[in-house]
Amino acid sequence: MAKSKTFICSACGATSTKWSGRCEACGEWNTIHEETPLSAGPASKSLGAKRGSSIPLTSLATEETPPPRTHSGIEELDRVLGGGLVPASAILVGGDPGIGKSTLLLQAAARFAESGLKTLYISGEEASAQVRMRAQRLGLAQAPVQLGAETNLRDILTTLEAERPQLAIIDSIQTMWADNVDSAPGSVSQVRAAAHELTAFAKRRGTSVILVGHVTKEGQIAGPRVVEHMVDTVLYFEGERGHQFRILRAVKNRFGPADEIGVFEMTGSGLSEVINPSALFLSERGEPSPGSVVFAGIEGTRPVLVEVQALVAPSPHSQPRRTVVGWDGGRLAMILAVLEARCGIPFAGLDVYLNVAGGLKISEPAADLAVAAALLSAREDAALPAETVVFGEISLSGALRPAPQTENRLKEAQKLGFTAAIAPAGGKSVTDGGLSLTRATDLTGFVGEVFGAG
Ligand SMILES: Nc1ncnc2c1ncn2[C@@H]1O[C@H](COP(=O)(O)OP(=O)(O)OP(=O)(O)O)[C@@H](O)[C@H]1O
Ligand SMILES: [Mg+2]
Ligand SMILES: [Zn+2]
Known part of the structure; x- marks a missing residue:
């Protein structure tokens, strides 16, 4: 057959x-x-044909204390992990080629090793000498990390069994090769087999395993998404070409909140932590100008201020352009539709460009109002009042919904020298933290308040 x-x-x-x-x-x-x-083996026999043995069942009540977490001392990393590294956890760190994954993980390896964890760094991509050179450049040559350069999964597992480290870093999962799987390294089957073996080892021996995964556009190489479900924690390392900022984002975490971010800056001596990301994201902002609005956002547990920029210009195309960087294109279409339907402000025949400055990607609905403000400001060629932050969610009816953590947003704005805020009315009453706070109930009211029209 x-x-x-x-x-x-x-x-x-x-x-x-x-x-x-x-x-x-x-x-x-x-x-x-x-x-x-991977499951190409004999699948014909029904599982029910042969009796297994009963598994022991227990109640949910536990006497066990939560596992002790190890802190690297790199606060931006520890927070994204949910408060340090959990023993026996499997972590995937995905990111574009060249974004700085190896740099981040070598720095993390050094710090965890210095905190007392027995740490192995296995590189499948670079020769040991290359990794040592990086270590030297990062000033980490003396860190007690054990280094290996290997791609053969069987040899790596044997080494891990013998060494029993508390932390093993595998750079990268796409270079691993399992000799029992009949397909090329980097294929979905190979990547899954390697991730499966390594996470199973983590659970069996209590070793924390960090897997590096390249986000690829090549069809033949499996991306990190194919192993996301196998690991406890999924972090993505993001950044924009031409920007020094790097953002480590938790998209899944069985041991802490997802959506937490850590912010780093790439320097010649490695990644340095950015303790105050708002100041960094706003650092390139010039004088108040049309189309520029500061959004008071929340990333994970932390308030982050960021500039939203819009450009609106008459379109030479029959189908005007809608270009978005750092935000959701579908959400932009919705805001444009609401502005037209509820406020009578059309964008037909106009090209619209929207950009979140600094390379941050925002997904909060609370950015709606800042985006609307930027679009209107660009369209009317009128700058918003200086030192003002904007936030709030817009519903299809044009009503504004209060955003969570309003006080945190206001506090951060005040800390960074802003004097005014525009936010939805309703919700809990808040202390304005010394800011002059304008509260609008709907988008029409907001337009009237800010642009004196509506
Ligand atoms: N001498 C240097 N000075 C400053 N920055 C450097 C230097 N060498 C490398 N870098 C930075 O480090 C980045 C590469 O970092 P790294 O090798 O950690 O990335 P990666 O995500 O592991 O890449 P790969 O996909 O190749 O594995 C470069 O893009 C560059 O920004
Ligand atoms: Mg690398
Ligand atoms: Zn697909």
Whole structure:
């Protein structure tokens, strides 16, 4: 009997029986290719045919104390981990090529090792000499980290069994090669097999394992998403080319809040922590100008001020452009629709560009009002009053909803020298922290208040 072919998406791991140019599951293009799936073994025998043994069941009540966490002392990292490193946890650190993953993890390895954890750093991408050179440049040559350069998973697991480290860093999961899996390194099957073996080792031996994963656009190399479900914690290291800022973001965490961010700056001597990200994100801001609005946001548990910039110009195209960097394109379309339908301010025939300065990606609905303000300010060519922050969610009816943690946002704004804030009315009464606070109930009221029209 001819073996039926299996096709697999290297971005999300979805399987299908036929090839197509675009993955139906995740929408990525050119990521589908043929591959032997991991479960290609004899699957014909029913599991029920042979009796297993009963597993012991327990109650939920526990006497056990929560595991002691180890702090690296790199506060931006410890916070994103949920308050330090949990023993036996499996962590995935994903990011674009060249963003600084190896730098971050070598620095983390050094600090964890100095805090007393037995730490192994296995590089599958670089020769030991290369890693040592990086260590030297980062001033970490004396850190008690044990270094290995290997891609053979069997040898790595044997070494881990023998060494029993408390922390093992694998850079990267795409270079690992399991000899029992019949496909090329970097394929979905290989990446999953390696991640499975390493996380199983973590649970079995109490070792924390950090896996580096490249975000790739090449169809043949599996992306980190295909192993997200296997690990306890998923962190992404993000940044913009041409910017020094790097953001470490928790997108999944079984041991702490997700959506927490850590902010770093890439320097010649490595990544340095940014303790006050608002100051950094606003540092490039010039005089108040049309289209520029400061959004008082919350990232994880921390308030972060960031500049939202809009440019609105007559369009030469029959289909005007809508370009967004750092925010959601669908959400922009919604704000434009609400401005037109509820406030009678059309954007038809106008190109709209929206940018979140500093390379930060924001996903909070509370950014709606800042975006609307930037769009209006750009369209009317009128700057907002100086030293003013804006935040609040806009509903389809044009009503404004109060944002969570209003007081935290105001406090951060005041700390950074802002004197006024515009926010939705309603919700808990707040102390304004010395700011002059304007509260609007709906978008029309907001437009009238700020632009004297509506
Ligand atoms: N001598 C240097 N001075 C300043 N910055 C440097 C220097 N060498 C490297 N860098 C910075 O470090 C970045 C590369 O860091 P790193 O190798 O940690 O990234 P990575 O995400 O591990 O990359 P890869 O995808 O190659 O594994 C470079 O893009 C650059 O910004
Ligand atoms: Mg690297
Ligand atoms: Zn897919």
